[in-house]
């Protein structure tokens with residue numbers, strides 16, 4: 001049946017695809033609902049044992065309503081302190097921060113606040129898969145840089161239209177942590193060319209002891225060109241609560257504030273209020289579990305190596321970006337067959353850029369070690385079954 005003409009989407013929306021990772025996860029939900037046992041190595045989060053929220057004792061009248069559209073002040077203050085304690089530079093929670101309904105919204109609203117149509121945004125592959133869609137939704141042009149290229153050669157992609165460089169540190173899907181030298185280079189490029197450096201630090205706690213993580217805020221304490229985006233989704237194990245935040249120069253925060261006011265008003269007040277009151281308790285519950293997830297990643301990296309499956313360099317998060325080696329399949333065909341024939345779900349590398357079509361993302365955040373190991377064996381066996 002033909003769709004009614006009045007429901008036709010805009011050209012802009014027609015150019016946007018569904019998020020591939022969510023598409024695969026929806027397939028998993030459907031297969032599980034029909035009784036299939038799926039080893040799920042595709043989810044973008046780690047599952048933690050944390051208490052169900054208890055709202056008794058809170059001022060209910062306040063928590064049921066809109067909050068300040070910069071976000072509940074107590075949570076902003078607590079987040080600013082967290083940043084200062086962890087990374088050094090001080091943050092003004094009243095001028096330089098806004099709490100958003102997830103960091104996805106923070107990234108999109110930042111881009112909307114600064115991009116003119118046709119402006120270019122440089123992103124290195126593998127990028128987090130929503131960045132290109134966010135840029136296109138702002139009528140900008142994503143400029144994707146193949147993963148084989150050195151970060152130190154990024155300058156050759158800068159044109160008169162370049163406005164933003166966006167990176168994800170630590171990186172989803174490789175687990176790479178940017179070195180201080182790499183960050184210094186990016187800050188220097190931003191300064192030299194008048195660009196905004198948008199750094200997504202959603203996984204900043206998922207770093208093994210001994211690995212140095214440097215927040216981008218450190219290299220630009222006055223926030224002249226750096227926007228730092230973060231989230232409570234991953235570090236606090238509460239992705240469904242939709243609490244993210246950004247730290248930036250007040251000039252940018254003021255523009256994002258207008259967008260927030262017109263689009264969502266504020267992040268969920270009751271949840272932000274709860275988090276302000278339980279911040280320390282929650283992070284002390286999740287930190288040891290985060291370290292278990294990072295350790296599980298290291299174990300899984302060993303299993304992949306033993307199975308002869310190469311991964312792109314990385315040591316943080318709970319993701320591994322595994323090579324398809326000698327398989328003749330592209331990453332989408334491989335992931336589809338792995339799911340349909342072997343009951344294992346991963347995310348195809350093509351979601352993270354053209355240069356990543358010989359890879360798949362393997363997430364070890366939710367399955368048991370035994371099932372993860374079986375999943376890796378299934379990947380190996382499908383590579384063998386589809387050799388060129």
Ligand code: PLP
Nearest residue numbers: 044102103104128202231233244
């Ligand atoms: N940034 C990265 C790198 C992510 O992997 C995700 C979610 O998977 C997000 C941002 C979005 O997180 P949220 O909107 O839940 O804060």
